[in-house]
Amino acid sequence: MADKSSLSLLKRFIKEALSERRTLAIVVVSIVGSALANLASPYILRVAIDHYIIPGRYKELGFIAMLYLLSLVAQWFFTTLQTFYTEVFGQKVLRNLRSQLHEKILQSNLDFFKTKSTGDLVSRIINDTNVVNDVLVSGLLGGLGSILSLAGIIVAMLLLDVKLTLVTLTSVPLMVIIALYFGGKMRRAYRETRQKIAKISSVVEESVAGIETIRAFGKEKDVEKEFSKVSTETIKAYLRVAIYMGIFWPLMNIASLLSVIVVIAYGGYLAYKGAVSIGVVVAFIQYAQRFRGPINNVVSMYDSLQSALAALERIYEILDDENVEDYEGISVEKLKGEIEFRNVWFEYEKGRPVLKDVNLYIPPASKVAIVGKTGAGKTTIANLIMRFYDPTKGEILYDGIDGKKISRKSLRKRIGYVPQETYLFPGTIMENILMANPEAKEEDVIRVCKELGIHDFIMKLPKGYETSAGEAGKLLSVGERQLISLARAMLKDPDIVILDEALSSVDPKTEQLVQNAMIKLMEGRTSIIIAHRLSITRFADKVIVVDDGRIVEEGSPGELLSRKGYFYKLYTSQMQEVPG
Ligand SMILES: Nc1ncnc2c1ncn2[C@@H]1O[C@H](COP(=O)(O)OP(=O)(O)OP(=O)(O)O)[C@@H](O)[C@H]1O
Secondary structure (H helix, E strand, O other), X not given: OOHHHHHHHHHHHHHHHHHHHXXXXXXXXXXXXXXXXXXXXXXXXXXXXXXXXXXXXXXXXXXXXXXXXXXXXXXXXHHHHHHHHHHHHHHHHHHHHHHHHHHHHHHEOHHXXXXXXXXXXXXXXXXXXXXXXXXXXXXXXXXXXXXXXXXXXXXXXXXXXXXXXXXXXXXXXXXXXXXXXXXXXXXXXXXXXXXXXXXXXXXXXXXXXXXXXXXHOOOHXXXXXXXXXXXXXXXXXXXXXXXXXXXXXXXXXXXXXXXXXXXXXXXXXXXXXXXXXXXXXXXXHHHHHOOHHHHHHHHHHXXXXXXXXXXXXXXXXXXXXXXXXXXXXXXXXXXXXXXXXXXXXXXXXXXXXXXXXXXXXXXXXXXXEEEEOOOOOHHHHHHHHOOXXXXXXXXXXXXXXXXXXXXXXXXXXXXEEEOOOOOOOOOEHHHHHHOOOOOOOHHHHHHXXXXXXXXXXXXXXXXXXXXXXXXXXXXXXXXXXXXXXXHHHHHOOOOEEEEEOOOOOXXXXXXXXXXXXXXXXXXXXXXXXXXXXHHHHHHOOEEEEXXXXXXXXXXXXXXXXXXXXXXXXHHHHHHHHOOX
């Protein structure tokens, strides 16, 4: 990563993190307090030895002992404060980042999701923000405290004795080397464990999501092998951490004890010569032992910063993505439901038009069935009506108003969309239907379900409307799920209805329920049915045949059948495939 862009990432992050400046102020105060308290105790010890113990002022020793105790209490107090408020600050930053990311996902248009998998997005929201919290917040603040401690120790030592300070510092390069080499290996191994854990969870996720495919193709053994391979790699990664940890910390201890030996030897010599006092030597011994933690922290800061910046980059990449839905535009309260496509061209990918010069007029309250081969562009027409996408060229008018001028939110409020696949959110069936209209009450849901003729079906579920969607998800067929979708759409009391009729074969009883509910929902509303089974076209006033992105035929079902063109061919071939 280029240095300039790393710096600007970091600047941007710090600027945003500063919005929590009150918590940060407490952290900074506690860091300074803890560094100062940490310096004080060796100094007090030195005073106690030189001014009280050696001169034999035993009576006043109680006072100095109290002072020493006070410095320890202060150390405890500030360190606790620092630990707690660093966590508070980190969690606040984490929450802000996560909600920004989540909000961004909700605001993004469908192009955004083309290049990003669910796993990738989840990992950015959960793992990358965690890394930022661990490393950037805790790491940087901890590092700041360490730099302050180190600087404080060096200044305190210099004030006591310059020569002894320089000699004591000779072990610092050794500690830096150990921290860089073994500490670096330890941190890399630790990072690897995190990646392995993520891999394990993705293998488990795939096994659950793809269980039917795995079974159908007899791939159980392969998946098991993959899982055990990743598990073994995880163990190896953890063992590497254990080995490096086992080597690293004892080595750091030895290095810091080396400096103690140096202090005892050289300090003892200076004390013998009368150049320094015994108290100063004791204070130096204590200071020398306080290097290792801060040195490791400071050295690891750079290392960790690299991985944190990579995580930060992934986070900002999402936040800066420009595929956002804009909700600007006029608000429509009610629509007559007239829809007109005027020379509409559309491409998902540049240069590959999926709809080509589509002209279409749908009068208010009419029922239009869109038919065509798979991939012809039927769903795309529905996507454009919903304003999931806007036409690349041309325009779509609603009651004569250009769709681009109408706010997406208000337009979608007036459209009841029944997709092929019904997504049930965690919660009950009641909650799943209620989500369609925040103003609706439970009575409205029951009324709507009765109108659609699906009340009895829901009442037969284990807990009726209170059956949990998870449980229901396992109980319900695609068609039955579509009934829930129909109820959702009806609860909105929409002006326009889009039905993406389910392709999969539905058992005759459910099919009857779905069909009746569909007819009820379409009553008095502009309705667009994406018909996979052509028998459904008999309910339509007009059938539109799409082929390779163009409308190739339109008219009433009877007209088209007698014309013996595209529709007739499609119809007869399907009737031969599916008897009845
Ligand atoms: N999100 C997308 N990105 C890129 N291309 C897409 C996308 N969605 C659909 N397409 C392409 O656009 C064309 C029309 O797709 P569309 O889903 O509208 O067809 P359809 O008639 O509804 O098909 P089906 O009957 O199989 O549902 C297809 O060639 C498809 O591959």
